[in-house]
Every structure is written in C-alpha cells, then in structure tokens.
Amino acid sequence: MIPVEHILLLSAALFTLGVLGVMLRRNVIVIFMSIELMLNAVNLSFVTFARGMDSMTGVIFIFFIIVVAAAEAVVGLSIILSIFRTRKTLNIDEFNILKW
C-alpha cells in the first residue's frame, strides 16, 4: 500500500503541470489537454481519499467527473473545429474577438 501523502503529492504535481500548461502553451488543443491533466489529478486525489476513508463516494464521483470530462472534450473540440474553420489558426492569441 502506497502512503496517502505520496499519491497526494503526485496529484498536486500533476495539477501544477496542468496549470503551467494552460498558462505557457499557446496551442488551443494543448491547453485543452492540460485541462484534462488537471481533471485527472483531481480524480487521483478523489480515489486516494476514497481508499483512505473506506468510502465508495469518491469512486462514484470519479464516474461522474469522467462523464462530464468526456462531454466537455466533445463540445470543446467541436468549438475548436468551428473556430478553426473561420480563423485558420490554432493560436489562442488570435482568438481575441467574440464576433466575426
């Protein structure tokens, strides 16, 4: 059994990497992947706490989080697709107007 603190530290590190990716990268799809990374870090700490507390609620939560993440990925990617059709770029700095 791995100690709880180690897994929580790993989860914190993954979350920080996701935050850093959102702030540093300029490609929309890479930013999107960093968001997925953050969601996974939170999932990891959910499972850890569920195991540590002998509870099943965390695992049920993970189920819902994964479903919401899948829905979010589908809708977000289709939004990116439709933006790319009009702007012909993936650079997030170019997406600076809300109307075109």
Place this chain on the structure above:
Amino acid sequence: MGGLGVLFLRNPIHCALSLVGTFFCLGAIYVMLNAEFVAVIQVLVYAGAIMVLFLFVLMLLSSKDTDQYANKWPIGKILAGLLSLGIFVQIASLFTAGNIQLGPKGAYPLEVVEEVGSIALIGRLLFTDYILSFEIIAVLLLVAVIGAVVIAKRRFP
C-alpha cells in the same frame, strides 16, 4: 512522470501521446489503490476515446501550423512559473503537514469491497443512492452529443 512531456514537447501530437502514457500510468496507480473499476474506465474512456478524439482533431486541423507558437512575452513565462510554483507549494504544504484528517471510516472497508466486488458495489450504489445524478448525467451526455453535432456542422441550411 510523463506529464512533463505534455508541457515541454513542441509538437502537439507528441504532447498527446505523452498524455496517453500519463493516463496509463494513472490507471496503474488506480489498480494499486484497489479501484479496478476506475482503472478500467480511465483506460477505456480517457486513453481510448478522448485521446483518439484529440488526435483526430489534431490530424484534421494542424495541416500546416504544427510548430509551436512562440510566447511573445518572456515576463509572462516567469510570472506563470512563479504562480504555479506558489500553487504547488500551497497544495503540497497542505498535504505534507502530517495532519491529514481522514475523518470517520466509511461503510466500505477493503474486505467488503473485495468480497462483493468493486464493480457490483458501484453499480448497486449508482442505481440506489445516486439514481438522480445518474439520470441527470445521461441527459447531459445527450445534450453534449447534440451540441457537438450542431456546433461542428458547417452551415445551417
């Protein structure tokens, strides 16, 4: 961990592949934590479905501009590094203070989970205690599918 690759690789496709590796590692950790159902879901949905979707969109879109868009503002990089370092220190100090209060033990210790089976247990809970959330999540998925089709459609007739 392979999550570093997401951050530092230039080519977005390499980023996506390293993210798949990270998801597999997370699945292995879930197995070590006796959460087999979550591990299976992780590999199927994340490493399978979502990443295939990402790679598909990447191949579809990045025909000419796969190269990295340079960040024009170096101070911004330093600021981002400092900010995320602060976030990490905050979370880590929260976790490593040695006083994680796990609270009262729940109703499902490891023996019960092993005896009933984690998937059977999750299914039972999902259809009894969490039935309302389950129905709502079904509607949400339907809305997401319809919304994706409508948004990604070329032109309204």
